[in-house]
Amino acid sequence: MDGLLQAAVEQSFNAVVITTADLEPPGPRIVYVNPAFVRMTGYAAEELYGRNPRLLQGPRTQPQTIQRLRECLREGRYFQGSTVNYRKDGSSYYVEWNISPVRDENGQVAYFVSVQRDISEQVAAEDRYDLMASALEVNSDQVVMTDWEGRIVYANPAFEARTGYDREEVLGKNPRLLQSGHHDQEFYRELWTTVKGGGPFRATFVNHARDGSLFHLEQTITPVRNRLGEITHFLSIGKDISERVHMEQALRRMATMDLLTGLPNRSFGEQILEREWNRACRYGEIFSVIMADIDHFKAINDHYGHGVGDQILTRVGQQLRTLTRDSDFAIRWGGEEFLILVPKADAKAACGLAERIRAGVAGESHDRVGRITLSLGVAGYRERDSRKRLLRRADDALYRAKEGGRNRIECG
Known part of the structure; x- marks a missing residue:
């Protein structure tokens, strides 16, 4: 069983490090690292043995996370968290820790075993998602996303400001609540035929706001696909061109x-x-x-x-x-x-x-x-x-x- 356990840890995809339970300076010392930990940090195992794990910390390592870690270790409790660590070459990576105390036959904490995972790609993906979400939120153009059935699942603040509808009250509703009657049914049939067929639909929409006022929207509706390539949603981005339309109408009136x-x-x-x-x-x-x-x-x-x-x-x-x-x-x-x-x-x-x-x-x-x-x-x-x-x-x-x-x- 001991041989099986050792083989499992050695071959584990996740990085594993074991330290002593010394909490007084100079603190815990590394007594074991598996190959995954070596690959993750860039240090050879021999360079890590006897060292304090803090050698992996650097400028972007979060002090509050380290403080919470120390409190858990001091109290002999399980710790879970994430922060930024640094490899031997100075490059940074996001690491997720799960640290458990290991007790001896007398019930005293003798070691800490830490299972770690490099989550840099996950964090980068979340950052990209957050960036895109922030971009949609601050976009001055109206952004609306619907599901396949045409039910609104997202609307940005620009939509709220122009239409007068709170986004919470339009979630689950069809964008037809904005229809002004300026477009016939053939217009909307062409819209849905185009986007459900996988193509973008571009047109100038004349919509009405909650107060009944009309506005002109230069709008592009694009199908959104999942990882399997299936169309699941439709993203609409519309630029309010009412002022330009009114100016053009005024110029036409002046000419005629x-x-x-x-x-x-x-x-x-x-x-x-x-x-x-x-x-x-x-x-x-x-x-x-x-x-x-x-x-x-x-x-x-x-x-x-x-x-x-x-x-x-x-x-x-x-x-x-x-x-x-x-x-x-x-x-x-x-x-x-x-x-x-x-x-x-x-x-x-x-x-x-x-x-x-x-x-x-x-x-x-x-x-x-x-x-x-x-x-x-x-x-x-x-x-x-x-x-x-x-x-x-x-x-x-x-x-x-x-x-x-x-x-x-x-x-x-």
């Missing part, structure tokens, strides 16, 4: 909208006209236009100044948005002139709309100028009309309305 009236400008209005004209022609739909002009606008500018003139333009723009239908398009065509596109309406219906606009504008007054009025010309599409001919007939009708006394409509 008249800043004074809030209506489409002439350039964008011509694009709308072409689009609506082509659609009406393709589907054989009726179509009409209204030309409107603010009466005596030059006199208003000359007498009250351009500031008041701008107020008049702004007010008329607001009234046109209020008085027209959702399907209509009111455009600032130039100066004090406006064009209203009236899809799916013949000249008679468009004249009725023009009259409502005329009466609505004339029904209010400016505190300095008084009543503001419009003259309006209406033209409905006729067979073989071109856009140019249709606009010319509306413009001619507008001219007749002005010649006829203003604050009136004429149908061309």
